[in-house]
Amino acid sequence: MLGKPPTHRRGAGSLYNGSSGTFLPVKEGNDAMATVKFDEATRIYPGNDTPSVDRLNIDIQDGEFLVLVGPSGCGKSTSLRMLAGLEEVNAGKIWIGDRDVTNLSPKDRDVAMVFQNYALYPHMSVADNMGFALKIAGVDKGEIRKRVEEAAKVLDLTQYLDRKPKALSGGQRQRVAMGRAIVRSPQVFLMDEPLSNLDAKLRVQTRTQIASLQRRLGVTTVYVTHDQVEAMTMGDRIALLKDGILQQCATPREMYDHPANVFVAGFIGSPAMNLVAVPVTDGGVKFGSHTLPVSREELAGGGKNVIVGVRPEDVEVTNDSNGVEITVDVVEELGADAYVYGTPTNSAVALEGSDDGLAKPFIARVDGRRVPMKGDKVFVHPKSDHMHVFNQETGARLSS
Template identity: 50%
Template sequence: MATITLKDLVKAYGDTEVLHQIDGQIADGEFVVIVGPSGCGKSTLLRMVAGLETVTGGDIYIGDRIVNDLEPADRDIAMVFQNYALYPHMSVRENMAYGLKIRKISKAEIDRRVEEAADILEIRQYLERKPRQLSGGQRQRVAMGRAIVRDPQVFLFDEPLSNLDAKLRVQMRLEIRKLQQKLGVTSIYVTHDQVEAMTLGDRLMVLNGGYVEQFGTPIELYDRPQSMFVAGFIGSPAMNFVPAQVAGGTVTLENGTSFAGGDAQGQIVLGIRPEHLALSPNGAIHVQVQLMEQLGANTLLHGVLDGTDTEMVVSLPGHVVAEPGTVMQFEAPAESLHFFAPDTQKRIG
């Protein structure tokens, strides 16, 4: 296996720079998820590691060698694509074996690797079928099997589950995580789905506009987001942001209500996660309810901070009934509050 090191990585198309000084190291056997909105550069970064995009500046190391100018076939990586990329005229066995055949590996070794991968993925019974005879989840297993038989140093996943339905996505992401833990192969996984990222990754690299906003464990990003972008992107529902002012340890919201908490000073943006708001008869956070979503295990209340246009979402356990127009009072523990600078949108403290 191998570490992957990204040093001052830059990608430009002509005069347009799309990735800016990307730095990070992925440890041997680690599963790192690159996550961000569409157009942030995550697939471009993955394709640079794979050798499918050229490097404009900086270096990519796999192990102790720079691979900037190496062809994809020489990087000892295996990639799983969004669209499976299976040959329709070949059987599952032939699809999985094809990459090994063109490398002149012996038939006995090919058969051993294919059958071993088929057992791991539980697709042995489909080895003689054509891709058109398989479901979406089965095709994705074949695509992963084709990567496994390569026995690479690195797995690269480019949004491999985006074509699957919601239930199958949940099942397959758990299968991918278990598979990676079993094989212990260094892996990079690209997705725009933050729930998928939180579930899969040992660490997450959050990209925004070609810049790394934060690189850390899922819990670090959830508990201590370093910017409003990360705070709003990680967590579902997204964090609430309320203009406020802090003076002498008192937080005053834009509608004039106040409560104790916080060691910042001056104008700030207060961040509160929907799940950290709790009903309280004396709560200083007054929300006028506009819409209610009953989700079974919890209820989402959508509304605005009373007297303002600032949107708020509250997640409460169980079944809660609230008529539109009702003003409800909430509080949040001081340790769950987040403070951001209005100008830079970076974390304070």
């Protein structure tokens, strides 16, 4: 999950490291820089007062894998559709490379929606299954064969090209479907929850496959998901939206280590970050009986209370009356370590981010050899160099 800088990994832009370890030319004659730019892009549905996507600004680099993520209704799919040409852009602009595509029809944008349709045709060879859309587009036979062979190399399908799909395993069939999008060599791949109908195990496999394929091809990709784990594991960068507004756009590492606000802090990471409203005190903030040192500058403008965020792995669990006391409700053993889920014994300690009125547990990761028992009372506090402080009113990050 290392943050990858959104720079041009593709070097000269026309070579990639093929699956057999050789360098193969791709995307000939299509060397235009496929950057994507959302420039104050806004979508307001007729009859709505609030925009579904509100002045979105994202610069996507050539070859970058950008994931749009957020809860349902946050505007992620709408943003993708605006880029695809399926939604009107009511204000602002969308650019692909140096072309303003805001008012172009979908098929004039040189983008490909991947996985919209993965039906394979039983009587046609694997090669024809991959290349038939080019035939419709009037591409000549030699060129089709060339592109299909190139795609097959990347997808490890070369030896199956002349067989029928029936002879393939399910995973190979899926790669044929991907090949269909690849041979079109679009400037940008767009994927809208492509894994949503797969079972958990296959989802993980396919996720890895798509991510590595994208890296090999180096085609700019915008990917929509509601699943933060998918976002964290696949994206070069993640753009997190809520209520149509971009909350933060950064590398997975940056999102995890420096969430811009309480919402990002609570959304990214699994199990989620603990968020506790605490009073400001002399020299820091009061976390139960424990004073956490926070500089006056960082607390400036924060009011009388702030929200302290601490990830489960950054929680110190003790028996020495230091911090907030919790009662252990559940222990989840993972082997090397364990997750402890507890409830503060003092009901005045408010855990933020609970939804549906359900009380949210306080979560701590502990050493697997020193696990408290269910029903035990323990004290928790953040390791002081691993905590986040947020403004309670605005939710904005205060700590550096």
